[in-house]
Amino acid sequence: MKKKTIGIIGAGKHFANKIYPILSNSNFFKIKGILRKKNIVFKNIKNFNEKDFFNQYFDFVYIACPNKFHEKYIIKSLKNQSHVISEKPFVLRKKNINKIVKLSQDNKKLIFEAFMYIYHPVFKYIKKLILSKKFGKIRYVIANFRYPSLPKNNNRYKKNEGDGFFYDAASYLISLENFLFKKKNSKIFNNSSQKVRNGVDLRGNIYINSSEGNRFYFWGEGQKYSNSLEIFFEKSSIFIDKFFSKNDKEKIKVQIYGKNFKEKTIKETNHFREMFFTIQKMYNKKNFQKIHINQIKKQLDLMTKYNT
Numbered sequence: 001m002k003k004k005t006i007g008i009i010g011a012g013k014h015f016a017n018k019i020y021p022i023l024s025n026s027n028f029f030k031i032k033g034i035l036r037k038k039n040i041v042f043k044n045i046k047n048f049n050e051k052d053f054f055n056q057y058f059d060f061v062y063i064a065c066p067n068k069f070h071e072k073y074i075i076k077s078l079k080n081q082s083h084v085i086s087e088k089p090f091v092l093r094k095k096n097i098n099k100i101v102k103l104s105q106d107n108k109k110l111i112f113e114a115f116m117y118i119y120h121p122v123f124k125y126i127k128k129l130i131l132s133k134k135f136g137k138i139r140y141v142i143a144n145f146r147y148p149s150l151p152k153n154n155n156r157y158k159k160n161e162g163d164g165f166f167y168d169a170a171s172y173l174i175s176l177e178n179f180l181f182k183k184k185n186s187k188i189f190n191n192s193s194q195k196v197r198n199g200v201d202l203r204g205n206i207y208i209n210s211s212e213g214n215r216f217y218f219w220g221e222g223q224k225y226s227n228s229l230e231i232f233f234e235k236s237s238i239f240i241d242k243f244f245s246k247n248d249k250e251k252i253k254v255q256i257y258g259k260n261f262k263e264k265t266i267k268e269t270n271h272f273r274e275m276f277f278t279i280q281k282m283y284n285k286k287n288f289q290k291i292h293i294n295q296i297k298k299q300l301d302l303m304t305k306y307n308t
Contacts, residue, residue: 003030004280007058007082008045009073010065011036014087019062022273028280032058035073058082060283066161067092071100074111078103083110083283088175089167089303090296097300101293110283113296115175117244119274122252122266126229126240127180135258136234138213143176144226145169145219145244146203156221157198164200166307169219172244173206174302176229178295181212194220206306246271 006023008015011034020042023029033046035053048056054076061077063070063086071091077084078100090113091097104111117123130138146169156162194202203220213231229243236258246252248270256262282288 001028004028004059005030005032005057006060006062007032007053007056007077008034008036009053009061009063009069009077010087011042012064015062015064018272019064022270022276023062026276026280029060029276032056054080060085063087066155066158067163067167068161071096074100075103078107078109078111081107081109083112085110085112085114085279087114088171089113089299091300092163092167094300094304097297101297104289104293108286108289110279110289110292111296112279112283112292113299114275115172115179116271116275117172117246118175118179119278120246120252120266120269120271122240122243122254123179125254125264125266126231126238129238130180130231135236135238139232139234140214140216141176141232142216142228142230143173143218143243144228145172146223146226147221148225149222157200159199162200165203165220166201167303169221170204170206170217170306171299171303173217173219174306175299176215176217177208177302178299181210181215248273 006029008031023031031042031045033048033053033056034042035048035050057080059082061073061082061084063073063077063084065073067089070086070089071093074084074086074091075096090111091100100111103109129135150156154162156165156168162168194204201220202222205219206215206217208215208217227244228239228241230239231237236256239255239257240252242250242252249268251268252266254264254266256264
């Protein structure tokens with residue numbers, strides 16, 4: 001089978017550390033070129049300026065540049081007849097989402113927002129546990145995505161590039177509303193963020209009141225690292241450390257507290273690899289494309305709703 005070509009927009013540390021090892025060893029994808037202002041050396045891969053990049057044909061384009069530029073490159077890629085895989089947030093504003101969806105549908109191309117953690121077995125286990133109602137109804141949920149301050153030149157501190165930490169950290173927490181909790185009657189009880197540096201948010205919290213269990217989300221920089229999910233059911237509670245971001249060589253422990261303590265071990269999994277494997281199997285299926293259009297639109301609605 002001839003490999004599908006993929007173009008890369010934004011070959012920074014995330015791409016180099018997490019994505020390049022997967023794509024460069026894939027039996028399905030072949031990296032054809034990188035759009036990058038500064039030359040970066042990856043074996044046998046060409047660097048292109050923007051004009052030359054979009055004069056190429058790519059079956060797929062993977063976007064991992066600063067948030068501000070996602071929308072522009074998503075539209076250009078779809079017009080160039082490419083399937084689009086974009087790191088979160090897919091776009092920052094609702095203004096052109098209908099245009100993007102129409103391009104995707106008219107050209108029969110996938111648009112995909114990369115939340116890798118939902119492809120890890122621990123996510124599937126938790127979702128199955130919730131649906132089974134084994135421990136009864138959910139009372140409340142506490143989730144964290146917090147970390148120490150980053151280098152001062154990081155694009156998240158720049159209003160005109162990364163546009164703050166809400167889109168980086170809170171987006172993971174809010175995606176739980178998209179992927180785990182389905183009730184439409186959820187209401188914001190309290191939502192706050194601190195905008196104290198160059199007009200961008202640094203950290204904050206969200207409290208969501210819902211008949212499906214109240215949710216408490218804490219996010220941002222300048223804090224002790226925490227990447228966890230805790231769910232309190234009627235009969236038991238569960239705790240997962242490193243729920244969103246994980247080392248692919250690390251077993252994940254699900255701690256279950258009730259009358260008796262139990263611990264379930266989830267096998268080591270590279271959730272980025274699982275995500276790309278799912279894409280290669282499903283990208284051309286109409287229903288898969290429709291599901292991801294709906295997920296992107298719902299996530300954008302939620303991000304807009306919870307962004308103060």
